[in-house]
Amino acid sequence: MKKQLLGLIFSAVLSPLAMADVHIGVSIAQVDDVFLAQMRDYMVAHAKQLQGVTLQFEDAQGDVVRQLNQVQNFTSQGVDAIIVNPVDTAATAKITDDAQKAHIPLVYVNRRPDGDQLPPGVGYVGSDEVKAGEMQMRYLADKMGGKGNLAIMLGLLSNNATHNRTLGVKTVLKDYPNIHVVEEQTADWQRSKAMDLMNNWIVSGKKIDAVAANADEMAIGAAMAIRQAGMEPGKDILVGGSDGGPAGLEAIKKDQLAVTVYQDNKGQANGSIDLALQMVRKEPYKAELTIPYQLITKANYQDFVNP
Numbered sequence: 001m002k003k004q005l006l007g008l009i010f011s012a013v014l015s016p017l018a019m020a021d022v023h024i025g026v027s028i029a030q031v032d033d034v035f036l037a038q039m040r041d042y043m044v045a046h047a048k049q050l051q052g053v054t055l056q057f058e059d060a061q062g063d064v065v066r067q068l069n070q071v072q073n074f075t076s077q078g079v080d081a082i083i084v085n086p087v088d089t090a091a092t093a094k095i096t097d098d099a100q101k102a103h104i105p106l107v108y109v110n111r112r113p114d115g116d117q118l119p120p121g122v123g124y125v126g127s128d129e130v131k132a133g134e135m136q137m138r139y140l141a142d143k144m145g146g147k148g149n150l151a152i153m154l155g156l157l158s159n160n161a162t163h164n165r166t167l168g169v170k171t172v173l174k175d176y177p178n179i180h181v182v183e184e185q186t187a188d189w190q191r192s193k194a195m196d197l198m199n200n201w202i203v204s205g206k207k208i209d210a211v212a213a214n215a216d217e218m219a220i221g222a223a224m225a226i227r228q229a230g231m232e233p234g235k236d237i238l239v240g241g242s243d244g245g246p247a248g249l250e251a252i253k254k255d256q257l258a259v260t261v262y263q264d265n266k267g268q269a270n271g272s273i274d275l276a277l278q279m280v281r282k283e284p285y286k287a288e289l290t291i292p293y294q295l296i297t298k299a300n301y302q303d304f305v306n307p
Helices: 004-016 034-048 065-075 094-103 129-143 159-172 191-203 218-227 245-254 265-280
Strands: 022-028 053-059 081-084 107-109 122-126 148-154 181-188 212-215 237-240 259-262 288-290 292-296
Touching: 022 034, 022 065, 022 218, 022 265, 034 053, 053 065, 053 245, 053 265, 065 094, 081 181, 081 265, 094 107, 094 122, 094 159, 094 259, 107 265, 122 265, 129 148, 129 159, 129 212, 129 237, 129 259, 148 159, 148 191, 148 218, 191 218, 212 218, 218 245, 245 259
Parallel strands: 022 053, 022 081, 081 107, 107 122, 122 288, 148 181, 148 212, 212 237
Antiparallel strands: 259 292
16 A cells, blocks of 8 residues: 555656646537537547546637637636637638647647648647548449439538548549539538528439538438438439438438448547647647548448447
């Protein structure tokens, strides 16, 4: 017992930061986004398992200025670390600058800031969005028999996830000259907007054989509009999504979606906190952590239920 007590005292003297409470400020781009709301919940659950870790959440509500103000409030409060899911990946320079000037570790999660390299003291945890688009489109192209008309449903144009997932889709299309993109518009990640957009495409009379949506919520909205028009998703029009959350899995089960691509928001949530703690405690860390995507179809969706 005495040896154990001495060991605890010794470790506390060697690494006081490891034993100290850590206060982390977290700014989420938009908490009413289903995927991001789930990621927030995973963060809460993970922090509860870590002794002395407190999270302070703020909702940027899709507003770049609001998010910048939140980060500035974090720095003025003297938080130990900051985690940001950016509203606009092209507008993060000021956030990064504020954190660096305050000498506070900063971790971006899920959406990587634009640019090639992250500066010192800044990390990123997320997934390769280009791969998501590639995996989704290869599956759809195979099911289309390598020919037909494709509609691409875009997420928010301010997000590099939208750009990169679409880039992945179009990279694959170079191998399929007989698949033609006939529509390409944004539904802002939202199910309701996707329903309206898909309905407009159907009413226009343009033949569409498949829809590649940048996210499950939009894919589900498209599938709902297809059914309302008296057609069957998967038979009359193939629909592909991305994210692989509970709603996407349920849509796969019901044959609303032919395919989705699993983005591990639990891994991203936990990884962002773990990286922030490593930075705070001055432990060795890898500045960028990429969590791979996984293809989900009717054949394997049950493997992803309650991962």
